[in-house]
Amino acid sequence: MELGTIVAKDDIWVLWAIIIVWATVSLFLEQRYQWASTISGAIIALVGAMLLSNFKVIPTSSPVYDTVWDYVVPLSIPLLLFSSNILKIWKESRRLLFIFLIASVGTMIGTTVAFIILNHSVPYLSKLGAMMTGSYIGGGVNFAALSSKLEAPSDMISSTVVADNSVMALYFLLLIAIPSIPYIKKHFNTQYGGKDTSGSQQAFWQPKKIQLLDIAFSLAIAIAIVAVSFKFSEFIQHVVPQSNVWLVILVSFFGDFYLLLTTLTLVVVAIWGDFFEKLAGASEIGTFLIYIFFVVIGTPASFVTIIKTAPLLFIFVIIILIFNLGLSLMLGKLLKFNVEEILLASNATAGGPTTAAALAIGKGWTSLVGPILIIGTLGYVIGNYAGTLMYQWLSYLA
Known part of the structure; x- marks a missing residue:
């Protein structure tokens, strides 16, 4: 139980x-004041x-x-995906996939180097390294799956989560700030770049004509897709036996909730593209949720806890x-990728597709929201396999 806070953890309404209220204040400041727009409402x-x-x-x-x-x-x-027709954004997604895979390789190299440096100082580091590899290619679902699979001690898992959350909060700030660095x-x-950024942000925040039915359809369809995806994922994981490696791969691919959620949304949008092109309000609601x-x-980033438990x-x-x-x-510079694509790919590996979409929205990179959600979600599929491979590799190095 956490002690010493003014608001208790079970004080739900407060x-x-x-x-x-703070999310609303952040949006208000960003749209009302130049200084807030400069540093972004996300920060x-x-x-x-x-x-x-x-x-x-x-x-x-x-x-x-x-x-x-x-x-x-x-x-x-x-x-956020209602405005993203996969048939129209495949070109962007293909570019992002390549830089996403580069960032994933960077995660694996970084895990290996960190393991070599700290192996004798941190217990169970091969397991923790595997868990972080899965997390920093896929996301929290991969971290949880690998934690359960490798059976690392609960106190080490907790310390790793605290370290991860705290560093990620700072990492998001760094990614948001990087495009403004003169170099x-x-x-x-x-x-x-330049004037186009503010222009795209202003265009994104411009008032749009939104009817009550738009809001109703947006929420109804979104909740229905989430519900169907969850139940279908649950059904596949319970019905399909995982008695061999091929069935495990099948369940991991078709039974993953986030992959199903994204795939189903993209299929629906591709089939009824005209309807979703006219549907207003979905992006605004999704942005507020982001x-x-x-x-x-930002809430788990307790530096005091980090210093005490997991330096x-x-x-x-x-x-x-x-x-x-x-x-x-x-490699992004060498291969002539845009800095926005590089940062979003790194964000998608480290924080998952939702945080990458949040960065894109916060910086006004609105045309990249759909593509990075698509590519980032693929990390959920490969994260467990990369983490398992990393565990074998780090165990060999130990």
Whole structure:
């Protein structure tokens, strides 16, 4: 039980009020004031939550945060994908897939280097490295699956989660800031550089004609898709036996909830493209849910807890992300990728497709939201296999 916070972890309504009000304030400041627009509402949302949790106003964990991860995040995915017809964005997705795979290789190299450096100082590091490989190629679902599979001690798992969440909060800030660095502006290709960035943001935030039926259809269809995806995923995992490697691969591919959710949404949008092109309001609702998510991902970033429980794991995670981002930037520049594509691919591996979409929205890279959601979700499929391979490799190195 977490002690010493003004708002208790089970004070549900107060926590919901704080999260939603702060997300709203972040959006308001971004659209009303130039200084807030410059640093982006995403940073305001995330840093505000970090300050509230570190100064003991709100707890670092709560069922409310779990609800955001379990319900708000899945709901935001179809809402944001309604404007993304896969037939129209395949060209962009293909480019992003390549840089995504480069970032994934960077994760594996970084995990190996971090393991070599810290293996004698941190117990069970081969298991933790495998878990972080799965997480930093796929996402939390891969981390959970590999944690259960490898049976690492619960206290080490908890310390790794704390280190991961804290470093990721800082990593998001770094990714948001990188496009403004003079060296990056000078030496990297950009799709949204100069005046185009603010223009695209203004266009994204411009008032649109939205009817009540638009909101009703958006929410109804999104919730229906989430429900069908969840039940179908549950059905496949219970019905299909996993008695051999091919069936395991089959279940991992067709039974993964997030992959099903994205695939089903994309199929529906491709079939009824004309309807979804006319549907207004889905992106706005999805964007607000993303800002709620931005607030929540800042709450676990307790630096005091990190210093007390997981300083070496803190370093371990940082090394992985350095190689992930470093290799992405180096090869991305060599292969003439835009800096936006490089940063989103790195974000998608490290934080998952939703955080990558949040970065795209927060920076005004609206044309890349759909493609990065598509590509980022594929990480859920390969994350478990990459993590398993990494465990075998690190066990050999040990």
